[in-house]
Structure formats: C-alpha cells, structure tokens
Amino acid sequence: MQTNLADFIKDTAAGREADAILRTCVHCGFCTATCPTFQLLGDELDGPRGRIYLIKEMLEGQAVTATTQLHLDRCLSCRSCETTCPSGVKYHRLLEIGRAVLEERVPRPLAARAMRFLLCEALPRRWIFKPAVIVGQLMRPLLPAALAAKVPMAAGGAAKPWPRSAGHQRRMIALAGCVQPILTPNTNAATARILDRLGIELVEMRGANCCGALRYHLHAQEKALDDMRQVIDAWWPEVESGRVEGFVMTASGCGEHVREYGNLLKDDPTYAEKAARIAAMTRDASEVLAAEQDQLIALLRQASAGGGERVAFHSPCTLQHAQKIRGVVEALLAAAGYQLSPVADPHLCCGSAGTYSISQPVLAEQLRDNKLAAMTAASPAVLVTANIGCQTHLQSGSTMPVRHWIELIDERLSGG
Template identity: 75%
Template sequence: MQTNLIDSFKDTPEGREADAILRTCVHCGFCTATCPTYQLLGDELDGPRGRIYLIKQMLEGQPVTEKTQLHLDRCLTCRSCETTCPSGVKYHRLLDIGRAFLNRRVDRSLGQKLVRGVLKEALPRPWIFRPAVAAGQLLRPLLPQALADKVPAAAAGQSRGWPASNHPRRMLALAGCVQPGLAPNTNAATARLLDRLGITLFEAPEAGCCGALRFHLDAQEAALADMRRNIDAWWPHVEQGVEAIVMTASGCGAHVKEYGLLLAQDPAYAEKAARISALTRDVSEIVVAEAARLKPLLAAKAQAPLKLAFHSPCTLQHGQKIKGVVEELLAAAGCELTPVADSHLCCGSAGTYSILQPALSKQLRDNKLAALSAGAPKLIVTANIGCQTHLQSGSATPVRHWVEIIEERI
C-alpha cells in the first residue's frame, strides 16, 4: 500500500511505525472473514481493511469526522485479523496510533466523556472499584435490568488463601485492578498450584493496573504512567533474580508483554520495560513447562471426568499466540472438553467494550455462549477476568478461570 503521510506526522516515531504497518497491507481482505464486527454489521468500514483505509486517510491529512470515530470505536481490538493476515500486518498498533491521532482532532460528546472518565478513573483503582462492586451486588435485585446485567454476581470458587511458601524459585504475580474484586480466588489458586510445583508466587503491593484499560480509553499518557509505576514496583525483585512475572489475566499479559514496545522512546524506562516484557509469562506457559511435576500430582488423585467448555480469550490466542496449551493441561487433568464452534471469535468483553458498545457486545456474548453451550458442559472456563465476568452475565452455567480447576483436581 502506497502512503503519503502528512509532514508534521510522518517523521515522528508513531508516524514511522504507522507508515511501515500501512505498507505491509496488500488489501487482500482475508481479515474480513474473521472480524467479529464485520460479520455482525456487514460494513466494510467495520472490518480491518476498511478501518485501515480510514486511518490511512486520516494520517494523509484528509478530513475526519465522528463517523470515522464510530467505526474505530466499534473495533474490539481482538486481533483475530492479525492471526488471519498473510502479510503480518500489525493492525492493533496501527489502530492504537490512529485512535490517538483521531482523538486529538474529533471531540467526544459530553455523555461519552463522562462515561469514559468514570471508567478510566474508577476501574484502575481497587479502593474505588471493590466497594462499588459490593454495593452493586447488594442492590442488584433493585436495579433496572439493563444496569443489573452490568453488575457481576459474587464469584464462584472463593479463595482458600495463599500458601505459606518459601521455595528457591520465586515468581511475581500481577494482582491487577478488577480481578481482586471480581475473582479473588484466581491468583490465590495459582499460588497454591505453583507451590505444589515448587515455585513461590507473590505480589508486589505497589503494582496496580497494567495500563491496558486507560490505554484503550483515550488516556495513553496516563496508561504509560501506570506502566512505569509497575516497572518501579517490580524492578527490585527483578534485580534480586525473580524468575518470571506471571499473568493470570490474559488481557494484562498481552499488554505487559508490549511494555518494551510502548516505552521504547522513554530513555529512562526503555531498557527496563524491555526486560519486564521478556520476563512476562501467561500462567499457562508456566504450568505447561512444569508438566513433568504436574502429571504425577494429577495421577495421584483419581477423579471422575469433568465435562467443560474452554473459551480461549482473544488476548491469549491472538494477542499472545498461545493456542492449545490450556486445553492440553485440562485434558491432562481428566477434563472432557466439548467442541466450541468458531472458537477464534471474540466474546464481546474486550475491556470496557461491553459498556461502551453494549448492543454489539451482547450479540457477540450470546453467540459465544451458544457455541460454548452446544456440548452441554457442566462448566465454562476461560483465562481472562473480563471474559469470565462478561460470559457469566449471560450464562446459567458457572464460568471460572481454568487454573482453579487444575488446582482443585490435585
């Protein structure tokens, strides 16, 4: 694709990156076949190829409007198109750059500003989010249905606490922002599982939101500050030889693995950010590497097969390119995995997408639940807190993190 970006932008780091990405696109259209919003809306501008053209036009100085913003807002950033693309177009990075460029030129309505402002200020702060969730759960029966659907029920599988662990092998875990309030057992179960595998897992209290939430809510500078704070919190442990930084939410994992890229222009943090990204692992990568220790633990406690369906989050299969690993671990634990049609498609959670684009999000959720439920599983498991909460809001079948199931079965 030929480009002619505006002079004021083309020689900036973002301009050079965008130009390189645009030039890799051969506009073949393969991406439209796996784009969830294109499948629902059938509009070229609501597919990756159309959005790439919109971004190209913007960066070349053509007028942009609220209509352009609408089509870019509708993108889930699921990255299914990247998995499909034969040319290796880094679409999500082009979208990040395009959205930031657009938001400096097209203002949002007061209503949108208010909603986005609340989300980016409240969700990353557990001291605000947890009491808000607790109050919402208490008042849920009294709320209008549309609002009640946004309030998650109390999480299944309450935590039995963290183990008193002191192994030579030590790994960090990110508590995150919303997961401790919505699913406190996830990190605790991971710590108990890794303890059985000879690994001590611990959290750095000073660390918080990974930054992904604000990054995708028109607040990229605030997101970079979140990322720097986490690096500062983790760095002493990195210097002391921590083996890995473990992510139990695949959305956080996909973002932290890009710290090195996103802070590459920051002379004070570029080297540290690259090191943090190199150390970051999804919990499935840690557990599968310990399969030789895990399998005897599973074999020692014979249990009846558990029929379940696995929803692979987009941030796991498309963002981190981790496929089949969780399924392998669940099968080794004696679980019977039911088939899931169109498993590459997004469930509609996508961070705050379910709040900002409720109609599209609900359609995608209902489609995903139909696929997950087709095999009549007793349980649905996933690898990301956003997907877990979103799917549970429309499902009578319990939805849990897969690591809880492995830990319980040993």
C-alpha cells in the same frame, strides 16, 4: 498499498510506523472473514480492511467525522485479523495511531467523555472499584435491567487461602491487577497453590496494581504509562536482586499488555531497559505450568481425583491472537482429566474486550450470546476461560458457572 501521508504526521515516529504498516497491507480482504464486527454488521467499514482505509485517509489529511469515529470505536482490538493476515499487517498498532489522531480531531460528546473519565479513574483504583461493586450488587434488584447487567456478579464461593510456602528455592511474582482481586480473588490463590506443589513460591508485590492496559486503550496514554511505571517500580527490586525468575499472568489481557512494556516505554530513558527485561520475563500461567508438565502430571496421578467432566474453554483474544498461545490450556485441562467440549468459531471474540462491553453494549451482548451458544452446544458441565474480563462478561449472560481454568487444575490436585 501506496501512501502519501500529510505533513502533520509523516515525519513523526508514529507517522513512519503507520506508513510502514499501511504499505504492508495488500488489501486482500482475508481479514474480513475472521472479524467479529464484520460478521455481525456486514459493513466493509466495520472490518479491518475498511478501517485501514479510514485511517489511511485520515493520516493523508482528509476530513474525519463522527462516522469515522464510530467505525473505529466499534473495533474490538481482538487481533483476529492479524492471525489471519498473510502479509503480517500490524493492525493493532495502526489502529492505536489512528485512534490517537482521531481523539484530537473529533471531540466526543460530554456524556461519552464523562463515561470514559469514570472508567479511567474508577476501575484501576481498588479503593473506588470495590465499594462501587458492593453497592451495585446490593442495589441490583432495584436497577433497570440494562444497568443491572453491567454490575459484576459476586465471586462464587469463599476464597481459599494462599499456601504458606517455605523453603522453595524458586520464586515467581503474580500481578494482582485491579479488578481481579475483587471479582475473582481465588484465581491467583489457586495459581499459588499449584505452584507451591511444584516447588515454586508465588507472591504478589505491594504497589503493583493495574498493568495500564485499561487506560492505554481508553487513550489516557500518560496515565497508562504511569500505571506501568508503578508496576515496574514495585517489581524491579526483586529483579535486580535476582530473587525472582519470572512474572506469572493469570489474566491474559494483563499478560498481553505487560509483554508490550518494552515497546511502549522504549523512549523513556529511565524505564526502557527495565520495561524490556520485565516484558521478557513475563509468562502466562499456562506457559508456566506447561514447562512443569511432567511433574504436574505426576502430581495429578497421585491425587487420584475423579475425572470426566465436560468443560468448554473460551480462549481469550489476548491469549490466542495477541500472545499466540494456542492449545496449551486445553492440553493442561485434558491432562487433568477433563473432557474438552467442541466450540464452534473459537477464534471469535466474546465481546468483552476491556471496556467494550460498556461502550458498545449492543454489539458486545450479541457477541457474548453467540459465544455462549457455541460453548454450551455440547452440554458441558462448566465454562472456563483465561481472562477476568471474558469471565465476568460471559457470566453476565450465563446461568452456568464461568470459571478460570486454573481453578479446575487446583481442584484436581486437591482431590476435588
């Protein structure tokens, strides 16, 4: 499409990037067919093409209002539209640029600013988040239903121990993250047990907490970059020494963001090279296991565990659309003896989307309920996913257990 960006942005790096993205779009509308919010609302401005026009008008100097903010806020950043787009429009980058300009032009109400501040300050800090979760869980029966639904459920069962790896020549690092160690502590432990059987030691590094995605998507950009630098600082000695061969991500949302470190820190002279190297060394847990599939299958056969349970897998948007990893988890579950239940519209978001379930609760719950209906249609025994946000969001609307797929593989190898 033709563009004529305003003087305030046209000669900036962001402006040049936005201009190139806008010119890539041929406004064909294919993206609307796979946009979750357009499917729910049927409003052109709540689909990618409409939002692109809103951003274009804003960058060309036209007036922006709270209405513009509303439609951009409703976007899940799921990137399903990018999977569909025949022209390769980098919609997520255009959205980030547009939202940054919007934050400067349209002040948010005090209550909204307060909520975003609390999310930015509390969620990435375990020493704040953990006691808050405990108090919320204790108080759940006394809370209004709408508020009680936002309190994460307690992790099911006791956390199993990490293996005491010894003598492994191969070593990888897992990101602990901010909320996952509190809500689902067994996820990384299960990954460590599996990799131990494959001759790989998995460790977490002190100081590597939040990957920065949470603050980045709430437009606290400088704080997000600081989170990213902290992770790099914690990991870099291991990279520099050659003691580690890669980084394992069990939360696909974190994995997607860490893989963007090279782009996000490219203008930082101190961290650009380190960020790019770490991004290149980052793998989703499914990719790591798939690379060891022959040995893994042999171990599964030796375990002689039972099989046949039906599971329904929700592939998070950060896995299938952002990282372009499709079919890998499903193949691993099938190799472990599980039956995959069909799930209608697997490309659609579950509504979690970082903090979206908090900032847009009505739409998030609609998307969650639609996803749960699709996942349970074939009566599976368990629901599984690959991201902590999706897991807790789906669990908030389900009486069936929602688990991380890696735990199911671990149970098979343990003879469960």
